[in-house]
Amino acid sequence: MIALQRDQTVKELMLQAAIRRGFQEYNDELIRLQQGVLGERYVDRSWHDMKLTEPYYLIHDFQTEAHQIDTIFLCQKFILIVEIKNIAGRIDFDETRHQFIRTLDNGTINSFRNPLDQVRRHRRMLQGVVSDLPILYAIVFAHPKTIIGHIPQGEPIFHCSGLEFRIRKLLTQYATQLSSIELHNLTAKLLQMHTIKKPQLHIDKTKIRTGVLCAQCQTGVKMLYHYGHFKCPKCHYKDTGILLRQAMEDYCLLIDEWITNEEFRKFVGVTSADSAKRLLKKLGFPCIGENKGRKYRISIK
Numbered sequence: 001m002i003a004l005q006r007d008q009t010v011k012e013l014m015l016q017a018a019i020r021r022g023f024q025e026y027n028d029e030l031i032r033l034q035q036g037v038l039g040e041r042y043v044d045r046s047w048h049d050m051k052l053t054e055p056y057y058l059i060h061d062f063q064t065e066a067h068q069i070d071t072i073f074l075c076q077k078f079i080l081i082v083e084i085k086n087i088a089g090r091i092d093f094d095e096t097r098h099q100f101i102r103t104l105d106n107g108t109i110n111s112f113r114n115p116l117d118q119v120r121r122h123r124r125m126l127q128g129v130v131s132d133l134p135i136l137y138a139i140v141f142a143h144p145k146t147i148i149g150h151i152p153q154g155e156p157i158f159h160c161s162g163l164e165f166r167i168r169k170l171l172t173q174y175a176t177q178l179s180s181i182e183l184h185n186l187t188a189k190l191l192q193m194h195t196i197k198k199p200q201l202h203i204d205k206t207k208i209r210t211g212v213l214c215a216q217c218q219t220g221v222k223m224l225y226h227y228g229h230f231k232c233p234k235c236h237y238k239d240t241g242i243l244l245r246q247a248m249e250d251y252c253l254l255i256d257e258w259i260t261n262e263e264f265r266k267f268v269g270v271t272s273a274d275s276a277k278r279l280l281k282k283l284g285f286p287c288i289g290e291n292k293g294r295k296y297r298i299s300i301k
C-alpha cells in the first residue's frame with residue numbers, strides 16, 4: 001500500500017507563476033520537472049500492476065533536510081530505494097569518473113550527476129536508521145526509448161518494465177526478517193522523519209510583473225480595474241474573478257502567503273482601499289488583525 005503519496009505540485013506551480021510573472025529563465029527547469037513527474041507517475045503505475053501478495057509499503061518522494069528519495073519500497077524482507085530517471089537518448093555510466101552521460105540522436109552530449117552516487121548516499125543515511133533489514137537500491141529508467149549503454153557490472157540499472165521481475169526475484173532471494181507489525185512501525189518511523197521543504201526560487205522580488213494578467217493576450221497584459229471588474233485594455237476581456245485569484249496565488253507562491261490591503265492595491269493596481277477591501281472579502285481569504293493592521297492569508301485552490 002502507499003504510505004506516502006507523491007506531491008510535487010508546489011514547485012511546479014511556483015515555476016509556472018515565475019514564468020507568468022516575467023522570469024522566462026525558469027522554462028527549462030519547468031520542462032525538466034514535468035518530465036520527471038511524468039516518469040515517476042509511469043513507474044508508480046507499475047507497482048499497482050504488480051499485484052504483490054506480500055505486505056509492503058511505498059513511500060513516494062521521501063524528503064529530509066539532506067535527502068530526496070523518489071520511492072522507498074518496504075517489505076518484511078528488505079528495503080529498496082528507487083531512483084527514477086526519465087531521460088531520452090542513450091545513457092552511459094562512467095564509474096571511474098563518477099559521470100553519467102547522455103547522448104542524443106543529434107549528437108548532443110550532456111553530463112548529469114551520477115545517480116549511483118545519489119542512491120548510495122541515501123542508503124548510508126537509511127542504514128543509520130534501519131538496522132534489521134538489508135537496504136538495496138535500483139535505478140529505473142521510465143522513458144521506454146532510453147537506450148541503456150555502458151553500466152557498471154552488477155549494478156541494478158534497468159528499464160521500468162524490468163521492475164516487477166526484479167522485485168519478485170528479490171522477494172525469493174531474501175528471508176523474512178520483520179513481522180507485519182514491525183514493518184508497519186518501521187514505515188511509521190520513516191514517515192516521522194519526512195519533512196517537506198518549501199521550495200525556494202531565488203528571484204528578485206522587485207522584478208516580479210505585477211497585476212491581474214490577461215489570459216487572452218499571450219504577453220501578460222496588465223488588466224485595469226474599473227467599476228468592480230478587471231478588464232484587458234488590449235482585447236477587452238473581462239475577468240470573472242479567476243484571473244484575480246490567479247494573481248493572488250502567484251503573489252502567494254512568489255512573494256508571501258500574507259497580504260495587507262495596501263500590498264493588495266499595489267500588486268493588482270487598485271487605488272481605492274474600500275474597493276480592495278471588497279475584492280479581498282469576495283476572495284474569501286481568512287484574515288487576522290483589524291483596520292490597517294489586517295492581513296489576509298492567501299490560500300491556493
Ligand SMILES: [Zn+2]
Nearest residue numbers: 214217232235
Ligand atoms: Zn487581453
